[in-house]
Amino acid sequence: MKKLHIPYFMMFCLFLLVQACGPKTDDPEAHRPQFHFTPPSKWMNNPNGMVFHKGVYHLFYQHYPDSTVWGPMHWGHAVSKDMIRWEHKPIALFPDSLGYIFSGSVVVDVNNTSGFGKNGQVPLVAIFTHHDPKGEKAKKLDYQVQSLAYSLDDGETWTKYPGNPVLKNPGIIDFRDPKVMWFEKGKKWVMALAVKDRITFYSSPDLKTWKKESEFGEKLGAHDGVWECPDLFPLEFEGKTHWVLLVSINPGGPNGGSATQYFVGDFDGSTFTPNSIDTKWVDWGPDNYAGVTWSNTGKRKIFLGWMSNWQYANLVPTINWRSAMTVPRELSLAHTEGAYYLRSQPIEELNSIVSDPRESPELKIAGDMDLSENVKDLGGKYVLTLSSKEIQDFAIVLSNDLGEELLVGYDKEANVYFIDRTRAGKKDFKKGFAKRLTSPRVSTDLPVDLTLVVDVASVELFADKGLSLMTGIFFPNETMENLGIRSPGINIDMVTYSKVAGIWPKRED
Ligand code: FRU
Numbered sequence: 001m002k003k004l005h006i007p008y009f010m011m012f013c014l015f016l017l018v019q020a021c022g023p024k025t026d027d028p029e030a031h032r033p034q035f036h037f038t039p040p041s042k043w044m045n046n047p048n049g050m051v052f053h054k055g056v057y058h059l060f061y062q063h064y065p066d067s068t069v070w071g072p073m074h075w076g077h078a079v080s081k082d083m084i085r086w087e088h089k090p091i092a093l094f095p096d097s098l099g100y101i102f103s104g105s106v107v108v109d110v111n112n113t114s115g116f117g118k119n120g121q122v123p124l125v126a127i128f129t130h131h132d133p134k135g136e137k138a139k140k141l142d143y144q145v146q147s148l149a150y151s152l153d154d155g156e157t158w159t160k161y162p163g164n165p166v167l168k169n170p171g172i173i174d175f176r177d178p179k180v181m182w183f184e185k186g187k188k189w190v191m192a193l194a195v196k197d198r199i200t201f202y203s204s205p206d207l208k209t210w211k212k213e214s215e216f217g218e219k220l221g222a223h224d225g226v227w228e229c230p231d232l233f234p235l236e237f238e239g240k241t242h243w244v245l246l247v248s249i250n251p252g253g254p255n256g257g258s259a260t261q262y263f264v265g266d267f268d269g270s271t272f273t274p275n276s277i278d279t280k281w282v283d284w285g286p287d288n289y290a291g292v293t294w295s296n297t298g299k300r301k302i303f304l305g306w307m308s309n310w311q312y313a314n315l316v317p318t319i320n321w322r323s324a325m326t327v328p329r330e331l332s333l334a335h336t337e338g339a340y341y342l343r344s345q346p347i348e349e350l351n352s353i354v355s356d357p358r359e360s361p362e363l364k365i366a367g368d369m370d371l372s373e374n375v376k377d378l379g380g381k382y383v384l385t386l387s388s389k390e391i392q393d394f395a396i397v398l399s400n401d402l403g404e405e406l407l408v409g410y411d412k413e414a415n416v417y418f419i420d421r422t423r424a425g426k427k428d429f430k431k432g433f434a435k436r437l438t439s440p441r442v443s444t445d446l447p448v449d450l451t452l453v454v455d456v457a458s459v460e461l462f463a464d465k466g467l468s469l470m471t472g473i474f475f476p477n478e479t480m481e482n483l484g485i486r487s488p489g490i491n492i493d494m495v496t497y498s499k500v501a502g503i504w505p506k507r508e509d
Helices: 006-021 133-137 348-353
Strands: 042-053 056-064 074-080 087-093 100-108 124-131 144-151 175-183 188-195 198-204 211-216 226-237 240-250 259-267 272-274 289-293 302-306 329-336 339-346 354-370 381-388 394-399 405-411 416-423 436-440 448-455 458-463 468-473 482-500
Touching: 042 074, 042 124, 042 289, 042 302, 056 087, 056 100, 074 100, 087 124, 124 175, 144 175, 188 226, 188 240, 198 226, 211 272, 226 259, 226 289, 226 329, 240 272, 240 289, 240 329, 259 289, 259 339, 339 448, 339 458, 348 354, 394 448, 405 458, 416 458, 416 468, 436 468
Parallel strands: 042 100, 100 175, 175 226
Antiparallel strands: 042 056, 056 074, 074 087, 100 124, 124 144, 175 188, 188 198, 198 211, 226 240, 240 259, 259 272, 289 302, 302 329, 329 339, 354 482, 381 448, 381 482, 394 405, 394 482, 405 416, 416 436, 448 458, 458 468
């Protein structure tokens, strides 16, 4: 037998050592965000049935508990007292003879209009789409219908209504995602339903019988994909009530694939009338889809989106689970540059897990400035804020020792914010994933202010007090523990970095 050559043998041992100690890309929990909602395991998409009831925020979600790819949809369930720290609950709704459980909403039926309430117990009522896969396979048109389930124990357990479906399909392939609200002026329930390329409004006295009121949007807004997951709600601005209609669209988003557009206008209980026909986006980033707001939160409107994109949601390189939600965001209206815009800011409850702020005042940047010492010990999760009286080209650079980098910045010539994930880690799972994504700067105000919410594998940019938004996910081969700012020349007044605690008891810092 040939004697093993020692240098080769040593190289082989070194190789084994590197394999053992190198980045753990096969860690089944690699890339799991630590303060964003993720399912305990397997597949998750849209948030559903978000409702506040008796001091508890409920979150249901599109879930397939048997696989990390999309399949027969269930409603997963979790509860929280602050929308930040979550407790997983058993699955709330399982597929049945009418089909999979697609998206929908939950309302608190205080007046027991549905009659589901017994012995004074207020019913929670879920209104959701039943999607019949057999009908779809048989190339029928009417395989999506709207159905009800109710809970008489504050959301713990759910009973499907024997009279389902409550809204039959008139022969339209895309007929789904009911979002229901109580319209106090007309003392009736109003449902916004995504119907192919428009939103159809229905009304009901009891959640069981529905009357068509009107259609909206056939020729308005973005139409390069199917309309999905609407939400209609009032927001006050300077003493006047305005109505906001969210409409998700896939594909056709401003950076490709899925995204959510919105309209601001009036709603009279029957018809929605927009006050502008410009297409506006809740978030220009590629990874905020199917977001809607919690019901029963009074004047406060809190939004949560699914932090992925149908272009690659089934392919992203996570192992135990797929997908996370955005941080919950408080919505308000702004009037700027002659138009109404939606503002989104992380909810103030997020501050309860944010601590230990560090500051870098008065930075004069010309080239690359290394600021890593401020975030080195934070495990790739932190909140960064930046304010500057001037706005020039610059990029905040998140990086690791493998040379992977994610850039978030501003391009003065194009007047756009950007997230550049061209070299931010794994990208081969989907052609076109690794690219530079942009969002126009809506505001012209100075100073400019940015908040970056960074959580291991996601970044959420809130610029100009929440007027320009971008959310993007990325998959570095090692935690991005380095940080810098790159610019040909800019004076920045202040950068702060704060630690964020993990939200899951077993993963607490
Ligand atoms: C949007 C969507 C919805 C549907 C669900 C199915 O992401 O396609 O229209 O209810 O996902 O999981």
